Amino acid sequence: MQQRYLVLKLIQTSGPIGRRPLADTAGLSERETRSVVEALRDQQLIRVAKEGATITTDGESVLENLGPLVELQYGKNVLAKRIKSYFSIQDVHIVKGDSSEPGGSNELLGTEAASVFANRIGNGRIVAVTGGSTMAAIPKHLSCYPGAEDTVFIPARGGVGDNIGQQANVIAATFAHACNASYKSLYYPESLSEEAHAIFLREPTARKMLELYETADCLLHGIGDAKKMAAMRDSDEEEQQLLDSRSAKGEAFGYYFNGAGETVHHLRTVGIQTEHLKRIPLVLAVAGGSEKAEAILSYLRGATKQTVLITDEGAAREIVNLLAND
Known part of the structure; x- marks a missing residue:
């Protein structure tokens, strides 16, 4: 859930975005990213095209409705992972x-x-x-x-x-x-x-x-x-x-x-x-x-x-x- 929320949020803010830059930004392996992207696509929360992944209306709705709950549960972990990944620190x-x-x-x-x-x-x-x-x-x-x-x-x-x-x-x-x-x-x-x-x-x-x-x-x-x-x-x-x-x-x-x-x-x-x-x-x-x-x-x-x-x-x-x- 944490990985899917993070990837969906990144696609919302950075889409269209390719799988490799998405993996780098999220701090996930390319294999993990591919699995998450496929799951989000199957749920029709994102579209995947040649230029990269973009969020759908349903995806926007999921972020709006589940955002407060997920941020409460995982917000600090998401922030920590983004900062750690961005600066490549321990x-x-x-x-x-x-x-x-x-x-x-x-x-x-x-x-x-x-x-x-x-x-x-x-x-x-x-x-x-x-x-x-x-x-x-x-x-x-x-x-x-x-x-x-x-x-x-x-x-x-x-x-x-x-x-x-x-x-x-x-x-x-x-x-x-x-x-x-x-x-x-x-x-x-x-x-x-x-x-x-x-x-x-x-x-x-x-x-x-x-x-x-x-x-x-x-x-x-x-x-x-x-x-x-x-x-x-x-x-x-x-x-x-x-x-x-x-x-x-x-x-x-x-x-x-x-x-x-x-x-x-x-x-x-x-x-x-x-x-x-x-x-x-x-x-x-x-x-x-x-x-x-x-x-x-x-x-x-x-x-x-x-x-x-x-x-x-x-x-x-x-x-x-x-x-x-x-």
């Missing part, structure tokens, strides 16, 4: 609600992220975490998992702003305390000159942390709106104008991305770099809220295949809407 988990709405929170995201992390970390032992309110909501829902005592949590980069409870060092320590693991801290000022940065890199503490970044097994990070993150960091007017001129939309671990997923600016810091992502086996990106959809989309366009996105319905639906309007 997985997508969607929780209820919209954290951008009044009364919305990151608690459901935190609960889901904790569960996904504990189930997927396996033998991973070096875990880098970023700062931010979404990351801060995860540790309270995390309990010990097999081998947790051998895990080392490290900050993916320095803290942001004056809220010490949302800085990466503190959150890494909170993760460690939640599951009886260990952690290491890295104290790096939010802004250093190029010369001071070069000197800092020669410090033993920095060199040891760089070695850990090279061998990280997992990165847990949030995604922020570019403008809001620049303001939170008290970026000077010149930097904010630079981000505007380069159409920055999203930010993650100190990198700013435009709508095409390209890096348009990044902070000079010691921490996870984009080149590390290709080598990290598990990347958990956690962000929700319809207001963040554009920022999340900018990150996903350049995301590595081992990325697992954990988001909410508000963000997921808006991401799909943005993709439909591309």
